[in-house]
Amino acid sequence: xxxxxxxxxxxxxxxxxxxxxxxxxxxxxxxxxxxxxxxxxxxxxxxxxxxxxxxxxxxxxxxxxxxxxxxxxxxxxxxxxxxxxxxxxxxxxxxxxxxxxxxxxxxxxxxxx
Amino acid sequence: xxxxxxxxxxxxxxxxxxxxxxxxxxxxxxxxxxxxxxxxxxxxxxxxxxxxxxxxxxxxxxxxxxxxxxxxxxxxxxxxxxxxxxxxxxxxxxxxxxxxxxxxxxxxxxxxxx
Numbered sequence: 001x002x003x004x005x006x007x008x009x010x011x012x013x014x015x016x017x018x019x020x021x022x023x024x025x026x027x028x029x030x031x032x033x034x035x036x037x038x039x040x041x042x043x044x045x046x047x048x049x050x051x052x053x054x055x056x057x058x059x060x061x062x063x064x065x066x067x068x069x070x071x072x073x074x075x076x077x078x079x080x081x082x083x084x085x086x087x088x089x090x091x092x093x094x095x096x097x098x099x100x101x102x103x104x105x106x107x108x109x110x111x112x113x
Numbered sequence: 114x115x116x117x118x119x120x121x122x123x124x125x126x127x128x129x130x131x132x133x134x135x136x137x138x139x140x141x142x143x144x145x146x147x148x149x150x151x152x153x154x155x156x157x158x159x160x161x162x163x164x165x166x167x168x169x170x171x172x173x174x175x176x177x178x179x180x181x182x183x184x185x186x187x188x189x190x191x192x193x194x195x196x197x198x199x200x201x202x203x204x205x206x207x208x209x210x211x212x213x214x215x216x217x218x219x220x221x222x223x224x225x226x227x
Binding site: 004006031033040041042043045048050088090092094095096097099100101102103104105106107109 | 122145147149154155156157158159162164203207213214215217218219220
């Protein structure tokens with residue numbers, strides 16, 4: 001989706017290091033989401049934010065942190081506490097209304113060095 | 114609690130054959146349902162959505178899905194498979210609380226045999 005930019009596309013993390021994944025959107029959507037995707041497990045929700053300066057934990061928030069200082073941006077930090085960070089990370093956004101679909105970025109693939 | 118079950122993690126069809134990908138949902142309120150497609154190393158792209166306007170929903174790339182409340186199903190079909198349909202497909206159901214959260218199935222990888 002051209003309106004959601006995730007960077008970098010590939011990222012490598014050393015042991016004990018924190019890394020930050022960027023997600024920027026120009027769709028003017030209120031809600032933003034971070035998912036983790038592992039083979040055969042579908043998408044699992046890490047964090048989500050319905051409005052600026054507010055966010056909630058998803059199903060697998062441990063070892064991750066987020067911020068939502070601007071409507072357009074929702075960065076995800078993978079901390080050293082996340083012992084198995086190797087995965088494909090997807091950012092999504094959605095507009096107001098219960099029947100609105102989520103729109104996805106092209107993802108960031110994180111690997112451990 | 115809401116959930117989605119996709120039967121069959123892998124489905125293979127011959128080019129030109131019918132595509133049928135199965136999705137059953139669980140929800141205590143009338144659901145909103147979605148099908149997404151994912152190509153390798155890309156994000157998810159919306160194929161179609163059900164929002165109670167019509168039980169047969171047409172989407173992009175010739176796909177359609179039928180909502181059957183009695184069977185709690187929302188299966189995805191395409192009359193004739195094309196090589197470009199090879200991808201992973203995800204079914205999702207909306208959050209019962211009215212928020213925009215989605216619950217995804219574990220996905221079905223479609224292989225198209227020439």
